[in-house]
Amino acid sequence: MEHTENLENSAQAAQPGRARAFFSAAAKAAALLVLWYAVYARLKPAADFATSGLLGLSLERRLGSAVAFFLFEAPKVLMLLLLVVFGVGIVxxxxxxxxxxxxxxxRRETAGNVLAACLGIVTPFCSCSAVPLFMGFVQAGVPLGVTFSFLIAAPMINEVAVVLLFGMFGWKVAALYTTTGLVIAILAGWVIGRLKLEGWVEGWVYEVQAAALDAEPGRTAFSERIEAGKSAVREIVGKVWPYVLAGIAVGAGIHGYVPQGLMASFMGRDAWWSVPLAVILGVPLYSNAAGIIPVVHALLEKGAALGTVLAFMMAVIGLSLPETVILRKVLTMKLIAVFVGVVSVGILIVGYIFNAVF
Amino acid sequence: MNIKILGPGCAKCKKAEEMVRATLAEAGSDATVEKVTDMMEIARAGVMSTPAVVVDGKVKSVGKIPGKAEILAWIGK
Structure with a gap:
């Protein structure tokens, strides 16, 4: 195979070839986007038609409204996921x-915390590689608090969560979730940095001499980025779609059958204890955003308060038991407790603020 | 030739190993394949995102499942 030669050749012939590839890809993308939107815009009437016209169910009745809900929300959320996961995969x-x-x-701390939290959103991150990533950061001289800002933002603000929030609650809630998630990541990391807990990191982290690996393996061709987008779709959408469908099905059931205002009594804004309860329940619960958000949507619709629901969601998605177990390899129990504690307090504050304001 | 696949055992890491093994078998290569799951060793290689592939001590790919053409290029086929 002449693959190595190919790589060199393509590096030399890069400019015109890259530009052409880019424009043809852009034209294709534009055409697909138009098609995507044409379908997306017709989902609601199509779902209503399928429910009342094809299945003969009344939209005013419980079963009919649950079915129409499912037939509209499921393809809508899946289509949004396809689009955004592909885009984020490329980014x-x-x-x-x-x-x-x-x-x-x-980086100095404060500015570093902000930057780390923002980069946490766009840098590919899988909790399974949290340990090598943590070590890589700390050994390169990234301050501990800044590293934590990254580790908090990365799982909490992910494209699946934001898409689901946008699809089911609108852009305002999606923006609120993203912003408050960032603020929590920045502040919690900053607090951990102030506490000077470097001594609570497991000793071996500083002892291991890691090989320097800054040589980035080659330039990435645009076609490879597209491939990365496609493989992100296969991987992420391929994994979460059953959760999305199950979540929306539960949501549809609640939508159709649970009486209005049921949740208000124990998840409403007047119940002060509901926010801490939501966090305490949420931390050990581990689900991906795809499974939890449709359920949360239904809770909100039936009178649960936004702050309580937001706190619950952040606790479930942002603080996961598997990730803390993995991090135990590099952090002492004390440091893990501080980490979970600081983030939980941040989530609590967010919950109370939203309940007070909205 | 020695090929190491670095990864703690997530789904992607398993796929990377399968891919490497399948490609080697197809190309009739006699390179040895090793799976490294120890975090310390992964970190020592300077790798931050898994799966990573190390060929004769050199990190060749990080954070993705390598393609067939890539693997063949590493083993010089």
């Missing part, structure tokens, strides 16, 4: 962990 090829680390190394 992520520009932000490798190595590049992020380089940007964060030697």
């Amino acid at each position: 992520r090829t520009y932000f490798t962990p190595e590049r992020t680390r380089k940007m964060l190394a030697g």
